[in-house]
Amino acid sequence: MRKLIVTLGLTVAVTACSREAGYQIDAGTFGNATLNNAQIHNGQLSYAQILGERFANEVPNQINFAFDSAQLDATAQQILIQQADWIRQFPEVRFRVYGHTDAVGSTGYNKSLGLRRAQAVVAFFASQGISRSRLEAVVSFGETRPLIATSDRERRNRRTVTEVSGFVDRHRTVLDGKYAEVIYREYVQSARTRTDIRTERRATATEQQ
Structure with a gap:
């Protein structure tokens, strides 16, 4: 029984540490990135339409x-x-x-x-x-x-x-499949921040060894 409890505790801890980047700011739409990219490229949706809705909401x-x-x-x-x-x-x-x-x-x-x-x-x-x-x-x-x-x-x-x-014409991020970079750049930044934190922790652990 004790072994089971310990195992469950480790599972919860691993799950908590492996949450997707940006989960704190996800309002339920980040998971649609692939769908949105597909719709953008086949003409069903546009970056401008998505950003226009976001602007009016925020x-x-x-x-x-x-x-x-x-x-x-x-x-x-x-x-x-x-x-x-x-x-x-x-x-x-x-x-x-x-x-x-x-x-x-x-x-x-x-x-x-x-x-x-x-x-x-x-x-x-x-x-x-x-x-x-x-x-x-x-x-x-x-x-x-x-x-x-x-x-x-x-x-x-x-x-x-x-x-x-x-x-703006010929802007480097436009029409390049970079949906998240343009529409949800704070989501991308949150991933970079988490990566930086992990890198810093590894460097600290190495120095302490």
């Missing part, structure tokens, strides 16, 4: 504006700082900013106002050290795509939305 992707204004208030700036921090992690990725307005005012004026709002966001990103070459375009939908269907003033309709639009 940071707020839109900000709002005061009536007839393209000025970024303090709340908007804090959200854009979060977006900029995320964008800097992915130098291979391009982004597009879409400007929107509510329905008050003429169609032409609102299209111009939506563009000014998108341009304000791009200028803010540039002030945060993000190259304008990665901000592929700014687009204004004006009043044509409201979140709330109303002809009155509506702050929720006065917004910009930042989205992943594609990849």
